[in-house]
Amino acid sequence: MTSYASALLEQNHDVATRLRDLINQLAVEHGSFILSSGQQANFYVDMRPLTLHHEGSPLVGQLVLGMLDAAGIEFEAIGGLTMGADPVATAVLHTAAADDRAVDGYVVRKQPKGHGKGRQVEGPGIEGRKVVVVEDTSTTGGSAMQAVRAVREVGGDIQAVAVIVDRDTGAKEHIEAESGVPYLYAYSKTDLGLA
Incomplete structure (x- = not known):
């Protein structure tokens, strides 16, 4: 597998x-962890401390x-x-806005809302629009596929699934x-020295 970031890293790109x-x-x-997929791993990648970090978030937006x-x-x-x-989506839409690009965000709930309009997909409407599904890290692709199904149910035209870290486990x-649709990822576990 070849990641997007590996090409940038070879060029010593500052952001990557x-x-x-x-x-x-x-x-x-590092340690012993059970992943959401049920698989056992000797390392765990919890991206929230990075994607919500003051320096990490802008870099995520630029790289994705x-x-x-x-x-x-x-899209x-x-x-x-x-x-x-x-x-991840928020970082990308802020980066796009800084370049005068109109990119909206949306959120897929795990379950449709039990009250109000009962929506599962929130945000500006995506029906008939070109959209990208993102995830911070992926093992089997289950979370991304749940989002893909929900987005298609409301008429979103999915162009790609994009992930920051792919664990090289079949996602x-x-x-x-x-x-x-294409699956793009910025870093593999090899890029991170986790192989």
Whole structure:
């Protein structure tokens, strides 16, 4: 597997290098962990301390937007399953806004809201719009696929699934086979020295 960031890291790109270092400092823990997929792992990547960090968030926005642009993905809205996707999408829409690009965000609830309008997808409407589903990290792709299904139910036109850290455990293959859209990731576990 080749990640987007690995190409930038080979060129010693400041954003990719600094973000990789921050991921290792703030988001990676070593030990024995059970993942949301039920799999056992000797490291855990909790991206929230990074994606909500004052320095990490802007770097996430720059890297994810750069990755999507480099892949030629055109989109009008970005979001995914709460809560891992929320700070990633927010970082991207702020980065886009700084470049005078109109990118909206959206949030996918784990379950439709039990009151009010009963929505599962919140934010500016995405029906008929080109959207990207994001996730902070992925093992099997289950969270991203839950978001894909919800977005398609409300008429969003998914262009890609984008992830910051891919654990190299089959998420890419699963998501591309089931969703029919490209799966992009910024860092593999190898890029982070976790292989």
